[in-house]
Amino acid sequence: xxxxxxxxxxxVTKQKRCPPTGNLLTxxxxxxxxxxxxxxxxxxxLQKIAQSIAVLAKKDPGFRSHVIAEARKKFxxxxxxxxxxxxxNPSYAxxxxxxxxxxxxxxxxxxxxxxxxxxxxxPRLAAKEANDNHYQARVTENETxxxxxxxxxxxxxxTTVYQGYELNSYNVLTPVPDLLIDSAYAENNEVWxxxxxxxxxxxxxxxxxxxxxxxPLTCTEPVTTGYFQHxxxxxxxxxxxxGGSDIHIARVSSWFHPQSRNPFTNEIQGWYTFEKGTERExxxxxxxxxxxxxxxxxxxxxxxxxxxxxxxxxxxxxWDYFKDWNGQCRSRQQISYGLDCKxxxxxxxxxxxxxxxxxxxxxxxxxxxxxxxPAPGSTQIMDLKYRSEQxxxxxxxxxxxxxxxxxxxxxxxxxxVNHPWIEFTSRAK
Numbered sequence: 001x002x003x004x005x006x007x008x009x010x011x012v013t014k015q016k017r018c019p020p021t022g023n024l025l026t027x028x029x030x031x032x033x034x035x036x037x038x039x040x041x042x043x044x045x046l047q048k049i050a051q052s053i054a055v056l057a058k059k060d061p062g063f064r065s066h067v068i069a070e071a072r073k074k075f076x077x078x079x080x081x082x083x084x085x086x087x088x089n090p091s092y093a094x095x096x097x098x099x100x101x102x103x104x105x106x107x108x109x110x111x112x113x114x115x116x117x118x119x120x121x122x123p124r125l126a127a128k129e130a131n132d133n134h135y136q137a138r139v140t141e142n143e144t145x146x147x148x149x150x151x152x153x154x155x156x157x158x159t160t161v162y163q164g165y166e167l168n169s170y171n172v173l174t175p176v177p178d179l180l181i182d183s184a185y186a187e188n189n190e191v192w193x194x195x196x197x198x199x200x201x202x203x204x205x206x207x208x209x210x211x212x213x214x215x216p217l218t219c220t221e222p223v224t225t226g227y228f229q230h231x232x233x234x235x236x237x238x239x240x241x242x243g244g245s246d247i248h249i250a251r252v253s254s255w256f257h258p259q260s261r262n263p264f265t266n267e268i269q270g271w272y273t274f275e276k277g278t279e280r281e282x283x284x285x286x287x288x289x290x291x292x293x294x295x296x297x298x299x300x301x302x303x304x305x306x307x308x309x310x311x312x313x314x315x316x317x318x319w320d321y322f323k324d325w326n327g328q329c330r331s332r333q334q335i336s337y338g339l340d341c342k343x344x345x346x347x348x349x350x351x352x353x354x355x356x357x358x359x360x361x362x363x364x365x366x367x368x369x370x371x372x373x374p375a376p377g378s379t380q381i382m383d384l385k386y387r388s389e390q391x392x393x394x395x396x397x398x399x400x401x402x403x404x405x406x407x408x409x410x411x412x413x414x415x416x417v418n419h420p421w422i423e424f425t426s427r428a429k
Contacts, residue, residue, distance in 0.1 A: 025037065025040060025041045025044055026041075027041075027107060027110075027111055030111060030112055030364075031112060035364060038363070038364035039154040039155060039156060039364065040154075041107070042154050042155060042196065042363070042364065043152050043154045045103070045104040045107035045108065046104065046118060046152050046153070046154075046194045046195065046196075047104075047152055047173065047194075048100040048101060048103055048104030048107075049083055049100075049101050049104040049105060049118050049194060050150050050152060050165065050173055050194040051098075051100055051101070051172070051173045052095075052096055052097075052098045052100060052101035053083070053086075053096070053101075053120065053150075053192070053194070054148075054150055054165070054166075054167050054173045055095075055167065055171055056092060056095045056096060057147060057148055057192075058147050058167055058171070059095075060092075060095075061145065062091075063092055064145045064147070064148065065145060066086075066089070066091075066092070067081055067086070067120060067122075067192070068122065068125075068145060070085065070086070071120065071121075071122045071125060072125065076197065076199060076303075077243075077244060077246075077303040077305070078121065078126065078243035078244050078303075079121060079122045079123075079125040079126050079129075079243070080119045080120065080121050080122075080197060080243065081119060081120050082117050082118070082119050082197060083096075083101070083105060083117070083118040083119060083120070084105070084117060084118075086120075087101075087105075104118065105118060108196060108363070111363060112363070114200040114297075114363070115200060116196045116197065116200055116362055116363050117196065117197045117199075118194065118195070118196060118197075119194075119195055119196065119197045120192050120193065120194060121153075121192075121193040121195055121241065121242065121243055122191075122192065122193075123183075123186040123187050123191060123193060123240060123241065124186070124187050124188060124189065124190065124191070126187075126243060126244070126306055127187035127188075127306075129305070129306070129307060130305070130306035130307045130310055131307075145190060146190050147166075147167075147190075148190045148191065148192040149164050149165065149166055149176075149179065149181070149189065149190065149191050149192070150164065150165040150166070150173060150191070150192055150193075150194060151163075151164060151165070151181050151186065151191055151192070151193045151194070151241060152165065152194050153193050153194065153195035153239070153241045153242065155195070155196070155242075155361060155362055155363070155364065155365055155389065156389065157238070157239045157242075157361070157389040157390060158389075160182060160183065161180050161181065161182045162180070162181050162182075162241065163175045163176075163179070163180065163181070164176050164179030164180065164181045164191070165179075166179065183240035183241075186240060186241065187240065193241045193242075195241065195242065195362070196362035196363060197362065198242070198243075198246055198360050198361055198362045199246075199300075200297060200362075200363070226320075226321050226398055226426055226427065227318060227319055227320045227321060227426070227427060228301070228317055228318070228319040228321075228424050228425070228426055229316065229317070229318060229424075229425045229426065229427050230314055230315065230316050230317065230423075230424060230425045231247070231301075231302065231314075231315055231317050231319075231422070231423070231424040232312055232313065232314045232315065232422065232423040232424070233245055233247065233304045233308065233309050233312075233393070233421075233422055234309070234312050234419075234420065234421055234422060234423065235309075235393075235420070235421040235422070236306070236309045236359075237358075237359040237388075237390040237391075237393065237421070238359055238361075238390075239389075242361070244303055244304060244305045244306055244309075245303070245304040245306075245309055245359050246300060246303050246359060246360050247300075247301045247302050247303070247304060247357065247358075247359060247393070248297070248298030248299060248300055248301060248357070248358055248359070248360040248386070249298055249299055249301055249355055249356070249357050249358075250297075250298040250299070250355065250356050250358070250384055250385070250386045251299075251321075251353055251354065251355045251384075252353070252354040252355070252382060252384055256352045256374075256375050256399060297360065297387050298358065298360055298386055298387065299323065299324045300360075301317065301319050301357070302315065302317050302319070314423070321353060321355070321398070322353075352374075352397055352398070352399055353397060353398055354371045354382050354384060354395075354396075354397045355384075355395065355396065355397065355398075356369040356371075356384045356386050356392045356394070356395040357392060357393045357394045357395070357422065358386045358387075358388045358390070358392040358393060359388055359390060359393070360386075360387055360388055361387060361388050361389045361390075362387075363387075365387050365388055365389045366385060366386075366387055366388075367385070367386055367387070367388050367389070367390075367391070367392065368383050368384065368385055368386070369383070369384045369386065369392050369395040370382070370383055370384075370395075371384065371395050371396065371397055374397060382397075393419070393421045393422040394417065394419055394421070394422050394424075398426075415427075
């Protein structure tokens with residue numbers, strides 16, 4: 001067979017970001033900013049928020065008790081309270097809604113396409129629960145609490161000691177030279193960590209446009225799929241200033257073929273889910289595939305508490321590999337070689353699923369996991385982007401097939417994974 005008429009594939013590589021010019025710490029500049037500039041932007045705007053919170057906390061002991069009571073509700077599994085929830089309380093709204101706090105809050109809205117909510121995290125409450133068998137998160141507003149000290153958390157998990165802040169005699173939140181806060185100090189004193197919540201308010205993803213497949217592949221009906229049965233987290237992979245371990249998974253649906261599409265090389269075949277809310281267009285030999293890709297933030301599998309991680313508790317989770325699979329945000333094989341997938345809402349195109357399991361962090365964290373394409377003769381590495389400061393817990397792939405189809409065997413049937421950071425069992429339905 002001759003391929004002289006085919007256009008050569010154009011390689012797409014990771015582009016080095018050029019630092020923005022002008023005022024570096026603006027929302028518009030964050031797309032091309034370096035990681036250091038993004039962390040500086042995060043710190044600058046969290047400081048604006050912390051200033052208003054610190055002034056009210058000093059002035060009103062009732063506000064201090066209210067913050068602790070809200071944090072003890074553990075709305076997301078951690079001892080957090082969102083700043084926007086505090087602003088909605090009529091008793092404190094007028095005092096909190098200063099120009100600086102509102103500017104700081106707005107700085108994280110529609111930031112690189114997502115909304116991130118500032119929060120207060122209380123490490124001593126989490127430490128007490130992790131070390132006390134009988135501790136219960138009682139909700140009370142009658143506690144007499146000291147004025148808090150503040151830590152502005154920039155998200156860098158390599159930093160283990162942070163500068164502490166207090167109000168000076170002019171009511172300005174100021175770094176205290178001899179107040180250096182490590183994990184032991186934060187867990188035994190009234191330290192309020194001003195940070196970003198790790199669950200973004202995700203934007204709506206635009207459905208994929210029509211695409212043309214390069215190989216005669218069949219459409220995939222509902223699959224005989226695998227699921228995680230038990231899981232044990234053996235490494236926290238989270239800063240003491242950020243709470244428990246929120247275990248997420250990011251996935252790529254592709255085809256078992258030596259040239260499944262690699263996100264950075266335009267190689268043919270495979271449907272890829274990459275950066276949240278981003279559309280990418282690829283030039284293929286027989287046409288174009290335009291796809292909406294959105295799973296870099298991952299899908300929550302389970303939140304593991306500090307106590308569960310410390311004790312390496314084996315938890316039954318029974319989590320399906322295709323849970324919360326949003327077909328509208330994946331490429332869909334439309335009409336190719338006479339086959340019509342009919343644009344099923346939750347359609348799964350492909351017969352191999354690449355995945356990465358990780359502890360999710362807030363903006364601006366990002367990371368990559370490289371998974372070798374297992375197809376015979378392939379030298380590809382499938383790069384999965386995920387939002388975490390740390391190396392992922394585990395990354396791999398599994399084969400899946402149509403219901404009733406015996407040609408593809410699920411290779412994760414009765415599998416036990418024992419890794420230094422994670423253990424899990426995987427079964428096929």
